[in-house]
Amino acid sequence: MQLSEAYEHMHRFGPEFGGDEEGNHGLTNHGPMAVEVITRRQLDLNVGRWVDRYVRRLVDLPAPSRPISDWRLALGDHRRLPDWHAVFTADLSQRPWTDVLAMWWPRLLPGVAAGSTHGVIRVGHAVRTLRLEVSGPALDELAHGLAFWAARYLPLPSARPAGTDPAAAALERVTRLPDQSGFIAHRAARLASTPGWASSVAAMRLVEAAQVPDALLEIVTAAARNYLRYGPAAPVLLVHTATAPNAVRHVLPSLPVRLWADSLAHVWTATAAIQAMYAPGQPIDRPANAARPDDTATGALDAAAAHGDEHVLKFTDTIVDAFDAGADPELLAAARQARELIARP
Helix, strand or coil: CCHHHHHHHHCCECCEECCCCCCCCCEECCHHHHHHHHHHCCCCCCHHHHHHHHHHHCCECCCCCCCCCCHHHHCCCHHHHHHHHHHHHHHHHHCCHHHHHHHHHHHHHHHECCCCCHHHHHHHHHHHHHHHCCCHHHHHHHHHHHHHHHHCCECCCCCCCCECECHHHHHHCCCCCCCCCCCHHHHHHHHCCCCCHHHHHHCEECCCHHHHHHHHHHHHHHHHHHHHHHHHHCCCHHHHHHHHHHHHHHHHHHCCHHHHHHHHHHHHHHHHHHHHHHCCCCCCCCHHHCCCCCCCHHHHHHHHHHHCCHHHHHHHHHHHHHHHHHCCHHHHHHHHHHHHHCCCC
């Protein structure tokens, strides 16, 4: 099964499953994102078998109900997900995908925490596909990603980088929520009233637009290394502190440079929010996961394929991106820790 065929097979399913009767608190459908990694990395996995196993847990995508007349009012309304998909399908049929992305990206950025950042991550994987080949299934995958982002739009308290701290120091010092209970929306609602939250987010260094790609790589690297220290507290949620900024980093070349600074600011806030909501105040010591001399990027990818979990696949893909850019062996140790903490499917 090729990527286009896998996309077509999975597009009949919605982006979430297992929620309550209102569709809240569900799990995210990672299938299209994971398959993009499997095919781009040419992993030793049978795509068809992986997809057939994965889709058994999913639910069908509902049919559209009515057209969206005011997009601002429809942001964050999960019931309008099929209607949002219709909006983006129509837009992408009429204009180049890069034009659609450039128009909607700044509209959606303030809600980048949507679906625990899976909206922007899914868009990021779709963009990586489209840069290689524009096809109907790939355009539809972008429509699905944008629709999920819009329907689960989740704004966070406004806080922008304005300080001098490098990413590693800023992420480590992010003020934690005193009460780390409940679903992500419950936790996010507490951020605004958490003393020191905004100032800790603002402590990260301010950069010029041309420095944004490097700044995002710094965030990805810091988040991946932090997974070694805090990952056991929330093995699945904390991988997104790295995968979300990595998704934005790979979208940047397809966006106007004028959008780069805001992209950094919003995804940094989302990364810091996940750290605040799920990471404990003190590191969890797991010395067995120190870097090993025989760690390699190829070995990490092969091990992720053998593991087979969608989070492990996507996190390892991000880890290898950052490792290739800086060759930090602790990053590969973080990938190994994810394989140990997250259950095999």
